[in-house]
Structure formats: C-alpha cells, structure tokens
Amino acid sequence: MKIIPAGYEVFKPYDNMFKNIERVARVCYKSEDKICEGSAEKMVRSLIKRRHEAMLEHESLIFVIPEFEDYLKFAEYISYLESSGYNCMLRTTYYHRGVVSGNIRMWREFVRESIDIVKIAQENDMDMPITIPKVVADLLSYKQKWPILFDDMDMELVDVFDDYDMIPITKDQLTDLEKMVHYTITIKFTVDRGVSHEIVRHRVASFAQESTRYVNYSKGQYGAEITVIKPCFFDEGTEVYDAWETGCKAAEQAYMKLIELGRIAQEARDVLPTSVKTEVVMTAAVSEWRHFFNLRAADSTGAAHPQMKEVTIPLLIELKKDYPDFFVGIEPANK
Numbered sequence: 001m002k003i004i005p006a007g008y009e010v011f012k013p014y015d016n017m018f019k020n021i022e023r024v025a026r027v028c029y030k031s032e033d034k035i036c037e038g039s040a041e042k043m044v045r046s047l048i049k050r051r052h053e054a055m056l057e058h059e060s061l062i063f064v065i066p067e068f069e070d071y072l073k074f075a076e077y078i079s080y081l082e083s084s085g086y087n088c089m090l091r092t093t094y095y096h097r098g099v100v101s102g103n104i105r106m107w108r109e110f111v112r113e114s115i116d117i118v119k120i121a122q123e124n125d126m127d128m129p130i131t132i133p134k135v136v137a138d139l140l141s142y143k144q145k146w147p148i149l150f151d152d153m154d155m156e157l158v159d160v161f162d163d164y165d166m167i168p169i170t171k172d173q174l175t176d177l178e179k180m181v182h183y184t185i186t187i188k189f190t191v192d193r194g195v196s197h198e199i200v201r202h203r204v205a206s207f208a209q210e211s212t213r214y215v216n217y218s219k220g221q222y223g224a225e226i227t228v229i230k231p232c233f234f235d236e237g238t239e240v241y242d243a244w245e246t247g248c249k250a251a252e253q254a255y256m257k258l259i260e261l262g263r264i265a266q267e268a269r270d271v272l273p274t275s276v277k278t279e280v281v282m283t284a285a286v287s288e289w290r291h292f293f294n295l296r297a298a299d300s301t302g303a304a305h306p307q308m309k310e311v312t313i314p315l316l317i318e319l320k321k322d323y324p325d326f327f328v329g330i331e332p333a334n335k
Helices: 017-029 039-049 053-058 068-083 104-123 135-140 176-182 193-199 239-260 265-271 286-296 306-322
Strands: 002-004 007-010 060-065 091-094 098-103 167-169 184-192 206-209 227-229 277-285
Touching: 007 306, 017 039, 017 053, 017 184, 017 206, 017 277, 039 053, 053 098, 053 104, 053 206, 053 277, 060 068, 060 104, 068 091, 068 098, 091 176, 098 104, 098 176, 176 277, 176 286, 184 193, 184 227, 184 286, 184 306, 193 277, 193 306, 227 277, 239 265, 277 286, 286 306
Parallel strands: 002 227
Antiparallel strands: 007 184, 060 098, 060 167, 091 098, 184 277, 206 277
C-alpha cells in the first residue's frame, strides 16, 4: 500500500484545445501514458462518437456581440430556450459590449437544440417561435478549423438563422470585469474520496474524476496496490495512525482478494476505504472559484474539513499571486 500526501496542480492551458480536453479525460482512466502525437484529436472524436461529452466541458468558446440590439436578440433567444425547459448554461454579460461564453458541450447542445426547433417548425408548417441567431451557422463554420467539433451537425438549415455578428475571442481578450464571468481555470486535486465528494458538490462547474469502475489497482501499472491519502490530522508513529493504516491495509487485502476471485474492479471497489486516493479535475469560471474558496478555504459558512483546507489554502495563496484581481477580499482562514 502506498501512502501519499494530498496535493493539487493548476493546469496551464495548451495552445491546442484538443490537448486540454485529452489531458482531463485521461485522468478518469489513468491513461496519461497513452498521450502521443495525434492522440488528442482521436480522443475527442471518440468522446463525441460515444456521446461521452462531459469532458468537452473543460474547454470553452467565447464570442463578442458588438451591437447592443443583437445582444438583446441573443439574450431573448436564451430566455426562450430556458423557458422551454432547456438548460442553456451559457454565460452572458453586457458591460461596454455583449459577451457570451460556454463550454464546447454546451455549444454543441445549443446548436443541436436550435436545429431541432427549426426542423419542427418547418415540418409542421409553423412560424418560427423566435428569431434564431446566426451563431448556429457561425459555430457550424468551425467545421473548417476544427471539423471534429461540429462535423456531425446538419448544415442544411443555415439560411433560416438571423444574420448578425458574433466574433470569437480568447480568454486573454476579455476585460478584467468580463473575466470574472467568462474566464475559466482548471485545477486537478489529488485527495481522498471524502474530500472529492465535497468538491464535486460545487455548481456551476465541470468535473472529471479517476474512475474506480475502470481503474483496476491490482494491475502492474498501479504497483498491484492501492494508494491512500495520509490524513493531515493523524501523526505517524501514534496508535491512532497505526489503527488507520491497519484499516486501510485490510481494505486493500480484501480488494485484491475479490479481484483474485474473479470480480471486476467496479465490484471490488465496494471495500475501498474513504482514504483511497483519487484525482478530480474541476473547471469553473472565476466567479464560481470565488464561491468555492469562500466556503472551502476562508470558512465563510463555518470551518471547512481539515483535509480540504490542506489543499485549498495553499492553492488560494498561489492563485492570488497569479491572478491578483480575481480573488480580492478572500483570505485563507487559520488552519
């Protein structure tokens, strides 16, 4: 059995969005060793084909809508979708210009829903319920640059979309005020299952987590052993620490025995302890990260769990240095 401390890694973005998605997706299956030239595009194509699009949530597309009237049209369309029961989850702001952003999975669903609305109206000889923005066609034009993202979408209906400008921009082209809503940060946490359960409760955010269904710790690539996170509140060499370590080893032995008896990983995992190591990737906009740190590092609603603060406090300190304007007013609590 391997015992390691908790930790985190701030994912610095690659220039290639497919590589960003692949890096996150491979955390789930612990297949980082499979990354090679061309593997990112192959991974994203496979995710889309199998409709496993949650990993696409870790990359975003951002558009500027220069004209205020066009921004209002877009906002009206978003409201229409949401009132129809469609959870759009696109972020919109208007300060000195209109900006709309969303992750790639959300944009794909937005396009798919818009095409369905047009088809239903045409097939039933109905008037369009609302003007559908040309962004649908603009997104489909990404076929030329990134054909993997939208090449399964129907281009035949582009003429029905309302024509106005939506200009793609990068995160670095956002103003400081816009970044609070539209700028996303991706963090990989290495924690135990108890802490990970608290992390994935946060919304609105996107997650990817090491899978105990598909990762078989009896395999040689994992050292034929489980890895557990050392509790920061148990001191080595004490009776309490020894009792914890003994319990984890017993769980490891039971897990390996179940595998030996022919049970698959998703069944054998039932005996794994809460202390078992997991990696969980969280991608969220700055506004959600502020909420996260208020709860998990600054104790704004009561003391956070010690093992949570073990990673969130140093992470907050690091991010405050890297992004001094993003986390003003949030101070780490005393441990």
